[in-house]
Amino acid sequence: MFSNTFPDRELISETVAKMLLEIDAVHFRSDQPFTFTSGLASPVYIDCRKLISYPRIRSALMDFAASVIVRRVGFEQFDAVAGGETAGIPFAAWLSDRLGLPMLYVRKKPKGFGRDAQIEGFLKDGARVLLVEDLTTDGGSKIKFGDAINRTGASVADTFAVFYYDIFPDTPQRLAEAGMRLHYLATWWDILKVCKNENRLPSKTIAEVESFLNDPVSWSASHGGISELLHKIPRSA
């Protein structure tokens, strides 16, 4: 179980941002931008998968996660925790342990047949599931994983990610339309704040990152990426 302490939310976000920077999970590269799954060009990339190799950090993260979730949702509001393949699986395992709940995972694609062909683990009818992934960009994968869980007769009203990009204004609305509330520990704005406060990056890099975070689509268009976000996510894919 988790430590049953409830740190200040701002302190959690700052600490998580420092953790991610400490283990070099945050990458800045404006001269050779990254391409996201959506086709968006970006000067920043975060690799939350690195967290799994740092036991002290991941343990603190899971305490933070449990704290945020029970404070925002409640102590007895879930029957299971589901990880989204692949990066969400370890975080779902640790979080289910913290919350004392069964764990399962959701495949990206069905394997086998039947309404639970995307689910591994036991999921009872009507179960209230907390969906877990490592990060959230535009919420597309959460909608697909949520649909897969909902098709089994269970339901997903809450989803958790260690990191939320918080650069696409319509993400909360898209998730709300899919019946999901998003919970997270830190965003790019927290990373930027720590970098600024601690002078971790050259001012030119900070300016470039800030320019992207404030208007990602325009930054992308001028750096070889897409100039329009397309949300063509098949609900049943």
Place this chain on the structure above:
Amino acid sequence: MFESLVKNINEAGGSVRAYDACSREARARIADEPQNAAALLLISYATQRFVDSYDDQPLTVKEAAEELDEITQIVSVLDAAFSGESEKAKLDALNQVATRLGAS
């Protein structure tokens, strides 16, 4: 014939989602175009391979452009052969693309 399949990838900035859509579209067309089935299956395979490699993984804009160039060339080879009447040219194109995919 096949070039419309990669047009959407290009317009979507070589995004993983566009490759995924291309892979599914190519596979869906097989039922209606049995005469092009082998070519469509190779296109579906090539684009799905990109999805499997880069879904949730970073790649640079430069790498994305190189991957897009590769799939564009593959589709062009198939398109040129299957737009003609020569069965030998079609078979040669299929083997050429399969060899290319098998080698990378």
